[in-house]
Amino acid sequence: MSVRTTLVAATALALSAALAAPALAAPAAGHSATRKAVEAAVAAGVTGVTATARDAHGTWSTTAGVGNTRTGAPRSPDDRFRVGSITKTFVATVLLQLEAEGRLSLDDTVDKWLPGVVTGNGNDGRRITVRRLLNHTSGIFNYTADDDFGRTYFLADGFFKHRYDTLTPAALVAIAMKHKPAFAPGTSWAYSNTNYVLAGMVIKAVTGRSYAEEITNRLIRPLRLTGTSLPGTRTTVPRPSSRAYSKLAATTTGPTSPPSTVSRD
Numbered sequence: 001m002s003v004r005t006t007l008v009a010a011t012a013l014a015l016s017a018a019l020a021a022p023a024l025a026a027p028a029a030g031h032s033a034t035r036k037a038v039e040a041a042v043a044a045g046v047t048g049v050t051a052t053a054r055d056a057h058g059t060w061s062t063t064a065g066v067g068n069t070r071t072g073a074p075r076s077p078d079d080r081f082r083v084g085s086i087t088k089t090f091v092a093t094v095l096l097q098l099e100a101e102g103r104l105s106l107d108d109t110v111d112k113w114l115p116g117v118v119t120g121n122g123n124d125g126r127r128i129t130v131r132r133l134l135n136h137t138s139g140i141f142n143y144t145a146d147d148d149f150g151r152t153y154f155l156a157d158g159f160f161k162h163r164y165d166t167l168t169p170a171a172l173v174a175i176a177m178k179h180k181p182a183f184a185p186g187t188s189w190a191y192s193n194t195n196y197v198l199a200g201m202v203i204k205a206v207t208g209r210s211y212a213e214e215i216t217n218r219l220i221r222p223l224r225l226t227g228t229s230l231p232g233t234r235t236t237v238p239r240p241s242s243r244a245y246s247k248l249a250a251t252t253t254g255p256t257s258p259p260s261t262v263s264r265d
Contacts, residue, residue, distance in 0.1 A: 031053075031060055031062065034051060034053070034062065035062050038051050038062055038063075038064045039064050041064070042064045042065040045247070046065060047065055047066060047067075047069060047243075047245045048063070048064065048065030048066045048067050048074070048075040048242060049063065049064050049065055049075060050062075050063050050075045050076065050077060050079045050081070050242075051063070052077065061077035062077070063075040063076065063077055063079075066242075067079065067241075067242025067243060068242060068243045069243070069245070073242070075242055076240050076242065078240045079240055079241050079242050080227065080229075080237050080238055080239070080240065080241045081237065081241065081242070081244070082231070082237060082244070085193075085196075087196075088196045088199075090215045090219055091196055091199050091200055091203070091211055091215070092134050092199070093218075093219060094203055094211065094214045094215060094218055094219070095130060095134065095199060095202065095203065097218055098203070098206055098207070103206055103207075104130065104202070104206050105130070106129065106130045106131040106134070107129050107130070107131060108129060108130050109125060109126050109127070109128060109129055109130075110125035110126075110128045110129070110130065110133065110138075110198060110202070111124075111125035111126040111128075113130075113201075113202045113205040113206060114198065114201055114202065114205060117170065117173055117198070117201070118140065118173070118177065118198070119177065120177045120178075121177060121178065121179060121180045121181075122180045122181050123140065123176075123177055123180075123181055127184075127185050128140070128185045129185075130199070130202060132185050132186060132195075133195040133196070133198050133199045133202075134195070134199060135189075136189055136190060136191050136192060136195055137185065137186050137187075137188065137189050138181075138185055138192065138195055139181035139182045139183040139184060139185050139187070139188070139190070140176055140181060140182075140192050140194045140195060140198070141176040141177075141178075141179035141180070141181065141182065141192065141194060142176070142190070142191065142192035142193050142194055143172050143173070143175040143176040143192075143193060143194045143197070144193050146175050146176070146178070146179070148175075149175055153165075154248070155248060155249055155250060155251065156248040156249065156250050157250065159246075159248055164235075166233055169197045169198075169200060169201050170201070172194065172197050173194060173197055173198060173201075176192075176194040199211075212230040212232060215230060216230060
């Protein structure tokens with residue numbers, strides 16, 4: 001897992017929007033509200049949007065805006081894109097498979113597989129189970145909410161200086177360990193990206209292989225998810241794909257810049 005992967009989409013997977021399913025020639029009125037919402041997003045400043053809905057009858061897609069501000073190329077219903085935290089679903093599925101195989105228990109402590117990693121400032125991996133990582137009841141601080149991390153990687157100047165940095169999973173967890181837990185394990189709920197960094201580390205500790213390898217071997221290949229891949233730290237995703245754009249602020253309280261001014265090669 002890398003900083004640039006996190007920034008672009010908060011981790012790993014890239015999917016094809018159309019998912020290789022036939023497009024539906026549905027009545028326009030059936031999707032008019034969705035179409036209006038997509039167009040409104042572009043009118044509000046989003047560079048481009050690809051929206052896809054899929055059910056047992058097939059797939060409907062619509063696009064608006066552009067996929068490349070320099071060439072003016074439109075967004076495509078077949079665009080692949082980084083899916084961000086949807087990757088967490090794949091990570092959790094691998095851990096469920098490992099439990100079904102008897103290789104771990106969801107009630108194992110984090111410290112059993114990652115001794116000494118979750119410690120300091122009231123954090124204690126001996127009190128947190130794998131299950132609590134997956135359902136966000138660990139109380140572990142979300143490393144992306146760290147002020148220094150935000151200034152370095154989310155604000156405009158820091159982003160352009162550091163967007164190609166690669167931080168190890170252990171380094172990301174160490175950022176979280178500088179903070180006290182939000183609550184005692186199991187007593188509340190709070191979304192934390194750190195939980196799934198640790199979950200990926202547990203997968204490697206159990207299998208000897210990265211979460212990306214396990215997702216590919218256990219899910220992507222067997223299920224023939226031909227539009228799905230793990231681009232990792234690569235700066236591109238497989239084609240067809242559009243450019244990714246972000247609005248960045250100069251300060252934590254300042255206004256964001258238009259997308260066209262912050263997509264630099």
